Amino acid sequence: xxxxxxxxxxxxxxxxGSGRGRSKKAAPRARLPKMNPEQADAVKQIHGPVLILAGAxxxxxxxxxHRIRQMLKFGMPPGAIVAVTFTNKSAxxxxxxxxxxxxxxxxxxxxxxxxHSLGNRILQKEIECLPGYRYPFSILAREDxxxxxxxxxxxxxxxxxxxxxxxxxxxxxxxxxxxLEPEDFxxxxxxxxxxDLFGEIYRRYHxxxxxxxxxxxxxxxxxxxxIFRREPEILAKYRRKWRHxxxxxxxxxxxxxxxxLLQLVGSEKQLCVxxxxxxxxxxxxxxxxxxxxxxxxxxxxxxxxxLETNYRSxxxxxxAANSVIRNNPKRTGKKLRPIAGPGEMLHGIxxxxxxxxxxxxxxxxxxxxxxENQMPGDFAILFRTNFxxxxxxxxxxxxxxxxxxVGGYKFFDRREVRDMISYLRVLANPRDETxxxxxxxxxxxxxxxGTLAKISQYILDQDEDHRPDVYTVxxxxxxxxxxxPGVRADVVATLYEFLELLANYRSKFSRATRLSPVLNELxxxxxxxxxxxxxxxxxxxxxxxMFNLSELVNMLSYMEDNWDESVPPTIFDFLARISxxxxxxxxxxxxxxxxxxxxxxxxxxxxxxxxxFLTGLEEGLFPSLRSLEESQENGFGDAGLCEERxxxxxxxxxxxxELFLSAAQSRxxxxxxxxxxxxxxxDELPEGAIDWMIRETGATDEEDQKNTLxxxxxxxxxxxxxx
DNA sequence: GTGCTAAGAGTTTTT
DNA sequence: CTCTTAGCAC
Numbered sequence: 001x002x003x004x005x006x007x008x009x010x011x012x013x014x015x016x017g018s019g020r021g022r023s024k025k026a027a028p029r030a031r032l033p034k035m036n037p038e039q040a041d042a043v044k045q046i047h048g049p050v051l052i053l054a055g056a057x058x059x060x061x062x063x064x065x066h067r068i069r070q071m072l073k074f075g076m077p078p079g080a081i082v083a084v085t086f087t088n089k090s091a092x093x094x095x096x097x098x099x100x101x102x103x104x105x106x107x108x109x110x111x112x113x114x115x116h117s118l119g120n121r122i123l124q125k126e127i128e129c130l131p132g133y134r135y136p137f138s139i140l141a142r143e144d145x146x147x148x149x150x151x152x153x154x155x156x157x158x159x160x161x162x163x164x165x166x167x168x169x170x171x172x173x174x175x176x177x178x179x180l181e182p183e184d185f186x187x188x189x190x191x192x193x194x195x196d197l198f199g200e201i202y203r204r205y206h207x208x209x210x211x212x213x214x215x216x217x218x219x220x221x222x223x224x225x226x227i228f229r230r231e232p233e234i235l236a237k238y239r240r241k242w243r244h245x246x247x248x249x250x251x252x253x254x255x256x257x258x259x260x261l262l263q264l265v266g267s268e269k270q271l272c273v274x275x276x277x278x279x280x281x282x283x284x285x286x287x288x289x290x291x292x293x294x295x296x297x298x299x300x301x302x303x304x305x306x307l308e309t310n311y312r313s314x315x316x317x318x319x320a321a322n323s324v325i326r327n328n329p330k331r332t333g334k335k336l337r338p339i340a341g342p343g344e345m346l347h348g349i350x351x352x353x354x355x356x357x358x359x360x361x362x363x364x365x366x367x368x369x370x371x372e373n374q375m376p377g378d379f380a381i382l383f384r385t386n387f388x389x390x391x392x393x394x395x396x397x398x399x400x401x402x403x404x405x406v407g408g409y410k411f412f413d414r415r416e417v418r419d420m421i422s423y424l425r426v427l428a429n430p431r432d433e434t435x436x437x438x439x440x441x442x443x444x445x446x447x448x449x450g451t452l453a454k455i456s457q458y459i460l461d462q463d464e465d466h467r468p469d470v471y472t473v474x475x476x477x478x479x480x481x482x483x484x485p486g487v488r489a490d491v492v493a494t495l496y497e498f499l500e501l502l503a504n505y506r507s508k509f510s511r512a513t514r515l516s517p518v519l520n521e522l523x524x525x526x527x528x529x530x531x532x533x534x535x536x537x538x539x540x541x542x543x544x545x546m547f548n549l550s551e552l553v554n555m556l557s558y559m560e561d562n563w564d565e566s567v568p569p570t571i572f573d574f575l576a577r578i579s580x581x582x583x584x585x586x587x588x589x590x591x592x593x594x595x596x597x598x599x600x601x602x603x604x605x606x607x608x609x610x611x612x613f614l615t616g617l618e619e620g621l622f623p624s625l626r627s628l629e630e631s632q633e634n635g636f637g638d639a640g641l642c643e644e645r646x647x648x649x650x651x652x653x654x655x656x657x658e659l660f661l662s663a664a665q666s667r668x669x670x671x672x673x674x675x676x677x678x679x680x681x682x683d684e685l686p687e688g689a690i691d692w693m694i695r696e697t698g699a700t701d702e703e704d705q706k707n708t709l710x711x712x713x714x715x716x717x718x719x720x721x722x723x
Numbered sequence: 724g725t726g727c728t729a730a731g732a733g734t735t736t737t738t
Numbered sequence: 739c740t741c742t743t744a745g746c747a748c
Contacts, residue, residue: 087738116738217738284736387734448724580738602736624735670733671739
């Protein structure tokens with residue numbers, strides 16, 4: 001299956017309904033008997049440095065996997081090959097593709113992972129050479145970062161509540177990812193009075209995270225670099241082992257990741273990067289398009305291959321895509337060439353409000369599913385922001401159309417799941433204070449805020465240089481009653497029991513051959529069920545929560561069953577996997593197929609669907625208000641708008657056969673309807689490309705009134721000005 | 724220390 | 739509109 005000469009047309013056959021086109025019209029995608037010259041050229045370039053500029057739908061994944069096969073054929077050992085992707089999903093997919101093409105033996109030792117997993121892999125082995133870090137370290141999630149920050153705010157006499165939404169965490173992350181010192185970063189960002197304060201917060205943040213033996217996501221990229229700088233022989237070891245690098249979605253690389261890559265690649269430059277500057281949509285996370293644009297400068301003798309033939313979409317869809325992206329300056333300037341015929345026109349929908357928009361979309365899907373026999377899985381509804389999914393979910397549910405929201409509410413954000421994970425974190429790393437604090441009174445054991453405050457105060461009262469960590473204090477307390485005045489004896493006794501429980505399970509976990517039964521036992525011993533009963537008035541809620549916990553056990557068990565390393569997995573391995581999995585767990589991917597997919601534009605990158613609904617094309621929503629403001633503010637021209645446009649381009653190019661574009665005339669914001677303007681992006685489509693399906697105008701009565709009122713006021717306003 | 728009610732606040736995108 | 743939090747009674 002999928003040999004070198006049987007090109008599978010390069011389109012991904014991933015999780016969506018693609019390839020199951022049981023619909024009446026044949027998909028436009030052409031099946032090539034063999035690779036086209038550009039693709040063949042790309043596959044041949046097994047020595048770096050190579051830059052493959054791969055337009056959307058140009059058979060990128062196929063080229064990558066075949067290139068790897070080619071490398072193996074020429075005797076490169078699999079263990080020397082490292083393929084880096086941006087998301088776990090694409091890492092999984094690449095593994096699956098390689099697995100089909102190659103035997104297990106042929107791929108043994110090959111690394112296919114995300115940047116973050118790669119960093120984690122290095123840290124697991126090497127972190128102890130950095131002072132103050134020990135092996136099972138904790139990977140801090142967003143919530144943990146917030147609580148670290150809240151502590152700092154308290155210390156600085158700022159409102160700890162601001163630690164939540166002040167965007168400081170994003171700033172810290174952006175700063176780390178840009179590879180800048182906080183001072184330089186502050187200067188570059190043009191902070192005025194706040195500059196020093198930010199530096200101070202940043203410094204304390206790093207110190208505190210380090211203090212709990214924790215690393216945040218960005219540290220997974222940064223700390224390996226520090227190790228390599230301090231210990232050149234460790235770097236040399238990795239360079240001997242890993243000699244060929246391949247990076248997918250290179251346009252999403254940020255400076256920190258690029259630097260790590262440069263370190264690892266060294267002077268041999270056995271590096272192949274694949275990407276599309278037009279699909280760079282993670283600038284807000286530090287990704288820098290200039291890295292891909294400047295690749296040829298950084299690697300002067302690099303070979304450049306462009307893949308511009310598109311096997312995915314109809315000519316009309318590609319015309320729209322080309323017409324839109326042409327508005328961006330600063331590109332490598334690719335143009336997608338269709339293989340397929342013109343196909344249908346683009347369909348336009350304008351609903352009176354967001355509910356009408358959703359109704360029209362859902363009706364159209366319903367009609368096609370029930371009368372034209374199309375599969376629900378052939379449809380995708382894309383939107384800019386997560387909250388837009390609600391209306392669509394509701395309308396699909398009303399019509400009994402199976403659907404699935406990709407990456408919406410997250411399993412790992414559930415409170416009970418986070419509680420259980422916190423237990424595991426404390427067991428793996430007793431210094432993990434955020435986890436310890438979270439778990440200390442869960443389920444409720446009568447250790448309240450008062451007690452915790454006293455403990456914190458006790459720690460603060462100790463000499464700065466040898467402050468004990470919370471865990472140590474708890475141990476001391478339970479040995480010496482009355483150590484902290486005001487903490488009742490029965491509370492001390494409870495804490496003692498709590499510590500015993502932890503000690504007990506720590507040894508159980510370290511002795512057990514399988515971890516999942518122990519986790520199950522822990523859940524039962526903690527008696528979460530009783531806790532849930534007490535909290536919830538609804539039996540289903542209790543069941544759902546228990547189900548989530550058992551799902552966690554299942555995940556662990558599944559991991560143990562599919563572990564391909566010589567040493568069995570530890571709790572830490574499980575935790576690391578969970579943290580890195582973050583967003584994209586689809587435990588039952590097969591089951592999701594055959595459902596209408598609802599997803600954000602960002603999540604949609606790399607996927608394709610026969611029929612795409614690109615929704616919410618309204619000014620301020622898409623392009624988003626923030627991006628527009630940013631563009632104006634910082635004098636960097638219209639960088640924000642350009643990124644939104646690339647996002648638009650990504651959305652358009654997801655469609656294989658048909659593309660619907662939609663907007664609402666008015667949209668409720670916090671429950672209040674507001675008239676919105678059509679997005680400027682409508683105007684960037686080719687002239688006459690749209691076949692209007694529905695174009696509702698006046699909306700409901702009350703909205704109509706508002707509308708006329710606004711017009712009236714506008715009129716008065718301009719009259720006044722002209723006077 | 725826990726549980727209820729009322730008021731308030733907030734939606735970009737994610738490894 | 740929905741979710742979180744502050745304040746008060748037990």
